[in-house]
Amino acid sequence: MKSIAEDETLSTNDYRASIFAGKLKELMVISYVVLGNNVVTGRFIEKRYRMPIQAWSSLYVVREFPGIRAKEIREVIPRPQNTISRAVSLLEARGYLRQEVSETDGREKCLYVTPAGAKLVDELVEISRLRQEEWLAPLTPEERKMFYQLSRKIAEGQKLLTTEVMSVD
Amino acid sequence: MKSIAEDETLSTNDYRASIFAGKLKELMVISYVVLGNNVVTGRFIEKRYRMPIQAWSSLYVVREFPGIRAKEIREVIPRPQNTISRAVSLLEARGYLRQEVSETDGREKCLYVTPAGAKLVDELVEISRLRQEEWLAPLTPEERKMFYQLSRKIAEGQKLLTTEVMSVD
DNA sequence: GGAAGATTGATCCATCTGGATTGATCTGGC
């Protein structure tokens, strides 16, 4: 715990270095990375395409899996179901996606991208891939592969989306 | 690109495995990790402490750096200045934080945690540390160290908070 | 076959977010 009153030369890099070395270092560093990137990406998608980032990510998933159910998007994009519902609704209104009632369950909607939606996805995947290169640039190819594998391990862990320590009872 | 219509046995793990192996694999995996954790953490902090997650993270930073200026919090938590301003306002109203006009610049506010705020931070740091152990559990200690170092490299890269490819003009 | 409980996506509602704006203060040039 450092007091600014005594040391006016503490720079913002020192703030970060200090927090990034603390008890919650992994959380603070990786959150900084994702939050920081989302600021850039969210602003871009909002301004260029007039849609929230959740709409883009939902459309990307539907493009990859034509016929996917709305509820299934949640398994890839951990957002509440009504957030997905609204994204789907906006994408449909914009002509990027269409819904069909499932043949096997009258409650479910099967989602498909339209040609306009497919075009949009292709465009955004390419820009996002370039953007990904940008923030991954500090890593060597070997480091990048390692980062991916470790992130993958965490993503597939049993306790990412559930918790025993943060109970609300 | 896989069609569900032809293969009804595709499971949600396959959706994830497929997206996590695509062109945007690093982005999708690490976003899933941070978003997934934030769902758990945000819900807990909202319910237990009745505050948005940005208030907790802001308070944590003020606790680490007594006297820090509001604008400086942004360097650690990449959120807009008005988000920080509102978090600070809420924390002050709750008695967790106090503001003093800076002696060197009448526009600036120097922030300090109150005893109640310090107690809250200690409590939340401990719970968050345990939570961190939860989602990091799939990694060995060596892997965890590697993940931290690679994340740190990305966080300190020149292109995390800026972009050349996602221009809006 | 009927009823209770579960599931699905749309909708509601309170709150949060983020860009823009504002008033107060500061800085640097003339």
Place this chain on the structure above:
DNA sequence: GCCAGATCAATCCAGATGGATCAATCTTCC
């Protein structure tokens, strides 16, 4: 010293978020 431009935090406002609710549909048990 004065003024134009920059900076800081509070506030505004339109839109997004997330838990709760709802109607329609499905599943399972008796």
